[in-house]
Amino acid sequence: MLYILIVNASKILLGILLVVLACILIYYTFRLIEMGYVLKYKKPLYNHFYLYLRKLNDKQKRVLQHQFSFYKKLSIKEKKYFEHRVVSFIQDKDFISREGAIITEEQQVLISATAVMLTFGFRDFYIGLISKIVIYPEAFYSQTNDAYHKGEFNPKLKALVLSWKDFQEGYRINNDNLNLGIHEFTHAIHLNSIKERDVSSIIFKDSFKELSILLNSKDGLKERLTKSEYFRGYAYTNQFEFLAVVIENFIETPQDFRSEFPLIYSKIKQMLNFSFGGY
The missing domain is CATH 1.10.472.150 (Glucose-regulated metallo-peptidase M90, N-terminal domain)
Structure with a gap:
């Protein structure tokens, strides 16, 4: 009887171990597939997945x-x-x-x-x-x-x-x-985004790096930014204030932004993964 119990317990533990290993394999396979998707499309594989939706009163x-x-x-x-x-x-x-x-x-x-x-x-x-x-x-x-x-x-x-x-x-x-x-x-x-490693934080952080490179490499872009006065002067305090001001403009006057600085607009849209609401 004891032998049978030990054998059965061993089978159960082995089954649990195989399930855990399968879950780990599936998780890392998904992460690998998603990172390939992110590299190609610059956005998460999905945004919304909920077991149930909470409702406002x-x-x-x-x-x-x-x-x-x-x-x-x-x-x-x-x-x-x-x-x-x-x-x-x-x-x-x-x-x-x-x-x-x-x-x-x-x-x-x-x-x-x-x-x-x-x-x-x-x-x-x-x-x-x-x-x-x-x-x-x-x-x-x-x-x-x-x-x-x-x-x-x-x-x-x-x-x-x-x-x-x-x-x-x-x-x-x-x-x-x-x-x-x-x-x-x-x-x-x-x-x-600097602290976390989730997929959206990675996209946000990497897109900001791309934006910084764009601003430093595109001939005359920085000068045109300051001369246009589209972004208020506070934007040029430091990189954090620049991004905060730029996103204020992105949300409030997207059509003007797209018209004035289409390349920067595109990077902010990529950074926030905005593909809704007419943006």
């Missing part, structure tokens, strides 16, 4: 429908994916109020929708470097440089900090290429 959905123009540009299927990601993002982050600010569903939805919009072409949309979102009613004093800020991203604290007044102002005029939420989330996504 009626109040949250009305916020998107009435206050977030990007959402309106999506197809019916894309809207369902977008809503799922907004719900998931809200649940994943801690929203913290400061100076008497009261956290509302409107704030959670619009701030999360901004992050989801920028990462809608990504497979991993959570932006792991952010664990909390701190909301002030207006510009706040920052000990980072002893000055008042409208927004900032602190990777050490994994905190994105926003002035709600200035966040709203960014969406009040949707074609002035000034959007605090887009700007600060871009900083977080940029730094997150």
Whole structure:
């Protein structure tokens, strides 16, 4: 009897081992196939795969429908994916109020929708470097440089900090290429792409390198950028501010961007994997 039990246990363990090995083989085979696809097409093999789709409540959905123009540009299927990601993002982050600010569903939805919009072409949309979102009613004093800020991203604290007044102002005029939420989330996504090794982070990081090479190698492109005044002067502070400003322009005035600087526009589109909403 003991012998039979040992034999049966050995068979079970062998079966488990074979299943584990098969799963590992399938995983690495998929990774190999996808990397070949990424090298050729500069985008993930797929973005959306969910066992079930989370849904916004009626109040949250009305916020998107009435206050977030990007959402309106999506197809019916894309809207369902977008809503799922907004719900998931809200649940994943801690929203913290400061100076008497009261956290509302409107704030959670619009701030999360901004992050989801920028990462809608990504497979991993959570932006792991952010664990909390701190909301002030207006510009706040920052000990980072002893000055008042409208927004900032602190990777050490994994905190994105926003002035709600200035966040709203960014969406009040949707074609002035000034959007605090887009700007600060871009900083977080940029730094997150340097840290992470998921396929979307790799594409983002590699595309930014290609953009940098393009700017340095294309005759007269840098000079034409500064002379055009299409991008505000703050873009030329450093590479991080440049990218944040460029993506503000990409989101808010895509037609102008495509017309003025088609090569740069193409690289940003590749970086974000934007193939929806008319971009």
